[in-house]
Structures are given as structure tokens and as C-alpha cells.
Amino acid sequence: MKKPMIQFEHFGFKYRSQAEPTLKDINLTIYEGEKVLIAGPSGSGKSTLAHCINGLVPASYKGSMEGSLHIGGKNAEKENIFSLSQLVGTVLQDPDGQFIGLTVGEDIAFTLENDQVTREEMNTRVEEAARLTEVDGKLASSVHELSGGQKQRVAIAGVLVNDVDILLFDEPLASLDPATGKEVIDLIDRLQKQTKKTIVMVEHRLEDVLFRHVDRIIVVNEGTIVADMTPDELLASNVLEAAYLREPLYVKAMKYAGIPVAPGDQIADLQRLTLDDEEKMKIEQWMEASEPSVEQIAAQDLLEVRELSFDYPTRPNTLSNISFTVKKGEMISIAGANGAGKTTLSKVLCAFEKPTKGSILLNGDDITGDTIKQRSERIGVVMQNPNQMISKQMIFDEVALGLVLRGVKEDEIKERVERVLKVCGLYPFRNWPVSALSFGQKKRVTIASILVLEPEILILDEPTAGQDFKHYTEMMTFLEQLNQQGVTIFMITHDMHLMLEYTTRTIVISDGEKIADDTPAKVLTDQLLVQKASLKETSLYELALKADWPNPNELVDRFIEVDRKERMTWL
Structure with missing residues (x-):
């Protein structure tokens, strides 16, 4: 019989500042060597559950507990955070937040130095942790020179070196491009098989996590556990939909096509999924019911980028000869690997950086030499983390700030805000x-603080990062409404679903060069392009191949058509 590693029994927790408990009557046991995913919408309590496991509750987040929690057989309430850290190693969603050392080797060795481990043993353990996470060739490198995926590996090595029994991953995919995300999920899977450690992942990108096997999925909603199932059982149920969590796209498409999904169908593993003749026929009939596409009215050119190049002093050719034209009212996604040049492109468009070469035209006017202030009145940018943009305490004051700084009259400020x-x-x-x-x-x-300046173009960096499916849909519906009112929108995103469902065009950047400018469906069904740009083929492409559908793009388009209508019913 397997040893229980995490045991919640009638457990509840209420933060000191709250009137109602965040977690209510939690009963959950996770066994030695299991790999478990905890999922749930924003505010469901899943992060609090994770903080209870690693001891941040109640060490850092004060409140009252009821019931019992045992970690590795120890009563968690009686243990301090240091003793729990010897059992549970936590990898944060932002690895930069847990780096201490200047080099990879120093960072991995940090806790061993605190524990006064001998130099010989320290070297052995650091090298072993680095080998397991495949960063053994980077031990002398600065952690700040690493890619996003490499940083995740170093963070994992930093907790592995302590030989903890439980590895807890807090949204490991949050800041990674799709291809790197697959690599991290693959690494976690291999670590679990090699070390037999207990793995707990908190992540809402369900389809990406199911790239590799998971033993159980725990769904948390409104502070309670609403499901504790195998992936196949969960995907055959309506639990995800009821909790406003996104089902894998291929599963949703099968359901739309009228294909019954049962717990024993092994649908969680897309590679093993097979369709019989009757199921292929259902997909064909579903495809034939597609509505004809509405022809788009040609719009006037708004933005023209001509042979744009930019060099950082330490990184030449950050952008190389990028050209494209944007029409008024378009909603465009910009995709590519971490470090490809997407954010740099947005900085140049907003005049935060001056191009080394090339020009930018807006409505036919050359705006290449604009100051940041001049450009901000025509092109606005919204950063990924809103807390990095907000400087006022009150909402009205924050939205009005740009107008106040421009000397706009008080009556006009009030009206515009x-x-x-x-x-x-x-x-x-x-x-x-x-x-x-x-x-x-x-x-x-x-x-709102950008829109009040009445820009013609809005650039958003990862607008839906860290949001559950319901809030994601609300945000994107809101952006669609802005777009329909005439605001042209760029979105820098790693989210392949967002690209497919909301944008009509994707510009792909790789190593500072534009390598594609096409519809999202065509981009994400081009295997060579997907590989070069560190993207990820949509699972709808795989479903189309398994259904013997000759043109995968058509199945992708059909899914988008049906899914948009479906989402509108619960907004």
C-alpha cells in the first residue's frame, strides 16, 4: 500500500482579513510517487491549497485553520516553514523571484551552503541536480542570461538538490512560450519517473499539462473540491465546463461534433486517441454544417512598418528588416519564442526605443522620429502586469492621469474619463x-488609462496571462467590443487558443525576423513554421489528421465558428 504524503482531513482555512473561509471541508490524500494536477478558476482556493502544502499558510499568510493537515506524516500546523521546506520543494511561476546566486551553480548550491554541507558533497549534489534538469553545461553561466525554459530548469534543480520528497509547481507554464512549456512538462514527467518523487502541479492550462501522463486531477471551486478524478474520467464529465475551465480543444470539438465521450475512451492522451468510421462520419457531417464565411470589407491602411531594424548594444540584430502593413480595425496577434523580439518590436512601435534603421508610417505620416509623448497619443501600450502601470490610489485619478499631465481642462477630463x-x-x-x-x-x-488618450492603435502584452477561462473570455470579449468600435489592436501572446479564436492575422517573429504573416489557422497547422517559432500545433490539427479530414485549416475554422457562439451563451 502506498504511503500518504499529503493528507487534508476536514480542513478549512480563513484568512485573517476575510469574513468567510477560503477553503472549506477539504478531504484529500495524495500518495507517494503520484503526479497530481490541481486546477480551478481564479479565486477558487487552489493557490491557498498549495500554500498550505508548502507552509506559506500560516507562516506568511495568517489566518485560522480547522481540521488537520499532514505532510510526510508530520502535523503541518506544528511544523515551521523551514522543516516543511525539507519535505516540499516549491518552484514558483516566475523563477526570477527565487534566484539568489549569481551563477547557475551558486544558485543551485545556495541551500546546501546554508546547511554547511561539505564542499565535496555539495559539488556532487549540485552536479547531480543539474544533470537531472539538463543544465549541467550551464553551471558557470549567469542565471540572468538564461532563456525562460532554462530558468525553470535551474529553479527545479535548486529544490531537487535538497532531495525533498514532494515537488510543488505553481503555474509552471505561466511565462513560457508553447514549445518551451512542452519541454518543461516533459522534464517534470521524466523527473517523476526517475526520482519517484510526489509531484503536485497547480496550473489552469489543462491541455498543455496533459501532454504527459497525470495520475489524478483535483478540481477546486469556491473553496471546495468538486472533482478528484483521472484525466479520462474528468474529460468525459461536465465538471470543467461547470467550473469555467477550458477543456482541451480536441475534446470540445468531438463533443460539438456529437461524438460521445466516455471515461474508458482514454481521450486524455491525444497520441493514443483513435476514431472509428462512425466518429469520422460525425466529424464530416459537423464540418458540412459549417456556415459560409462573411466577406470582410476592405479597410484603409493605418500603420506601415518598413524594413525596421533595432540593435541593443550587447545584442545586435534584435530586429532585422521587419516590414508589414496594418489596416484600420484589425485585431492582430504577434507570436514567437521568448526572446524572439516581440516585446522589442512593441517598444519600437511605442517609441520607447528608436529604430536603428527603417521607418514607421501612421495614416501615411512618417512618425519614426516622434517622442514618447507624441507617440503615446496615437499608439498606446498595456503591459502584462497592471501593477507595473498603476501609480494612483483611486480609479478615477489613475484613468485621468494622462490627461492631467497633458494640461487638459478639468471639465473635459471628467467627460472623457x-x-x-x-x-x-x-x-x-x-x-x-x-x-x-x-x-x-x-x-x-x-x-482605460490608455484609451482615454484616444489612441488609434492599442498594443497589449499577454492580455490574458494568468486568467482562468471565464475571466479570459470576459477580457477578450471586452477587447473585441473595443475593436468593433474602431480601435486597432495588437496582442503579444503565447496563447495559441487566443490567436485562433480572436485574431484574424498572426505575425510570427523568430530571432528578430518576421518569418510569417498569415491567418492563425494556417500558422498553427504549418509544422515547419511551428517548430521554427517555438509555437505548438493546435490539437485540432491532430484531430483533423485522425479524422482523415483533408484540410486541417477548415476544421480549425469550423471549431472557432461554433465555439464563439457557445461562449456567448454563458457570458
Whole structure:
């Protein structure tokens, strides 16, 4: 019989500042050597559950507990955070937040130095952890010179070196491009098989995690466990939909096509999935019911980028001869690997950086030499983390700030701010402090603070990062409405689903060069392009191949058509 490693029994937790408990009557046992995924919408309690496992609750997040929690057989309430760290190693979603050493080797060795481990043993353990995570060739490198995927590997090595029994991953895919995300999931799988450690992942990108086998999926909603199932059992149920979590696209497409999904069908493993003749026929009939596409009215050219190049002093050819034209009212995604040049392109477009070569035209006017202030009145940018943009305490003041700095009259400020707050659904909260808002609402405040300047183009960096499916859909529906009102939108994103479902065009950047400019469906069904740009083929492409459908693009387009209508029913 397997040894219980994590045991919650009638467990509850209420933060000191809250009136109601965040976790209620949790009963959960995770056994030695299991690999478990914890999923749930924002505010469901899944992060609090993770913080209970690694001891941050109640060490850092104060509150009252009831029931019992045992980690590795020890009563967690009676243990301090140091003793729990000897049992549970936590890898944060942002690895930069847990780096201490200047080099990879120093960072991995940090806890061993604190424990006064001998030099000989330290070298042996560091080398072994680095070998397991495949960073043994980087021990002398600076951690800040590494790619996103390499940083994740170093962070994992830093907890492996302590030989902990449990590895806890807090949204390991949050800041990674799709291809690197696959590599990290593959690494976690191999570590679990080689070390037999207990693995707990907190992640809402379910389809990406299921790239490799998971023993169980725990779904948390409104502070309670609503499901504890194998992946096959969960995908055959309606639990994910009820909790506003995204099902894998290929599973959703099968359901739309009327293909019954049963727990014994082994549908969680896309590679092993097979379709019989009847199921292929259902997909064919579903495809034939597709509505004819509406022909788009040609719009006027708005932005023209001509042979744009940019060099950082330490990194030449960050951007090389990039050219494209954007029409008024387009919604475009910019995709590519971490470090490909996507964010640099946005900085040049916003005049945060001056191009080394090339020109930028807006409505036919050459704006290449604009100051940041001049450019900000025509092209606005919204950063990924709203907290990095907000500088005022009150919502109204934050949205009004740009107008105040430009010397706009008070009456006009009030009129423009209130109009934009209504568009952004924030008018009822206009006199609230920003601190009282959710992450998604803060994101809307930052968008409102840019929209009030009436830019013609809006650039958003990862607009849906870290948001569950419901908030993701609300945010994207809001952006669609802005787009329909004439705002041209760029979105820098790693989210292949977002590209497919909301944008009509994708510009792909790789090593500073534009390597594609096409529809998202064509981009994500081009195997060579996907590989070169560190993207990930959509699972709808795989489903099309298994259904013997001759043109995978058509199946992708059909899914988008049906799914958009379906989502509108619960917004």
C-alpha cells in the first residue's frame, strides 16, 4: 500500500482579513510517487491549497485553520516553514523571484551552503541536480542570461538538490512560450519517473499539462473540491465546463461534433486517441454544417512598418528588416519564442526605443522620429502586469492621469474619463480605490488609462496571462467590443487558443525576423513554421489528421465558428 504524503482531513482555512473561509471541508490524500494536477478558476482556493502544502499558510499568510493537515506524516500546523521546506520543494511561476546566486551553480548550491554541507558533497549534489534538469553545461553561466525554459530548469534543480520528497509547481507554464512549456512538462514527467518523487502541479492550462501522463486531477471551486478524478474520467464529465475551465480543444470539438465521450475512451492522451468510421462520419457531417464565411470589407491602411531594424548594444540584430502593413480595425496577434523580439518590436512601435534603421508610417505620416509623448497619443501600450502601470490610489485619478499631465481642462477630463469608464465597465467603481479591484479589473483600469488618450492603435502584452477561462473570455470579449468600435489592436501572446479564436492575422517573429504573416489557422497547422517559432500545433490539427479530414485549416475554422457562439451563451 502506498504511503500518504499529503493528507487534508476536514480542513478549512480563513484568512485573517476575510469574513468567510477560503477553503472549506477539504478531504484529500495524495500518495507517494503520484503526479497530481490541481486546477480551478481564479479565486477558487487552489493557490491557498498549495500554500498550505508548502507552509506559506500560516507562516506568511495568517489566518485560522480547522481540521488537520499532514505532510510526510508530520502535523503541518506544528511544523515551521523551514522543516516543511525539507519535505516540499516549491518552484514558483516566475523563477526570477527565487534566484539568489549569481551563477547557475551558486544558485543551485545556495541551500546546501546554508546547511554547511561539505564542499565535496555539495559539488556532487549540485552536479547531480543539474544533470537531472539538463543544465549541467550551464553551471558557470549567469542565471540572468538564461532563456525562460532554462530558468525553470535551474529553479527545479535548486529544490531537487535538497532531495525533498514532494515537488510543488505553481503555474509552471505561466511565462513560457508553447514549445518551451512542452519541454518543461516533459522534464517534470521524466523527473517523476526517475526520482519517484510526489509531484503536485497547480496550473489552469489543462491541455498543455496533459501532454504527459497525470495520475489524478483535483478540481477546486469556491473553496471546495468538486472533482478528484483521472484525466479520462474528468474529460468525459461536465465538471470543467461547470467550473469555467477550458477543456482541451480536441475534446470540445468531438463533443460539438456529437461524438460521445466516455471515461474508458482514454481521450486524455491525444497520441493514443483513435476514431472509428462512425466518429469520422460525425466529424464530416459537423464540418458540412459549417456556415459560409462573411466577406470582410476592405479597410484603409493605418500603420506601415518598413524594413525596421533595432540593435541593443550587447545584442545586435534584435530586429532585422521587419516590414508589414496594418489596416484600420484589425485585431492582430504577434507570436514567437521568448526572446524572439516581440516585446522589442512593441517598444519600437511605442517609441520607447528608436529604430536603428527603417521607418514607421501612421495614416501615411512618417512618425519614426516622434517622442514618447507624441507617440503615446496615437499608439498606446498595456503591459502584462497592471501593477507595473498603476501609480494612483483611486480609479478615477489613475484613468485621468494622462490627461492631467497633458494640461487638459478639468471639465473635459471628467467627460472623457467617465465615457471611457463606461466603455470599460468600470463606471460603477469610479470612486473606488484601485487596491479593491481584482487582477482582471486592474487590467481594465490600465486599458482605460490608455484609451482615454484616444489612441488609434492599442498594443497589449499577454492580455490574458494568468486568467482562468471565464475571466479570459470576459477580457477578450471586452477587447473585441473595443475593436468593433474602431480601435486597432495588437496582442503579444503565447496563447495559441487566443490567436485562433480572436485574431484574424498572426505575425510570427523568430530571432528578430518576421518569418510569417498569415491567418492563425494556417500558422498553427504549418509544422515547419511551428517548430521554427517555438509555437505548438493546435490539437485540432491532430484531430483533423485522425479524422482523415483533408484540410486541417477548415476544421480549425469550423471549431472557432461554433465555439464563439457557445461562449456567448454563458457570458
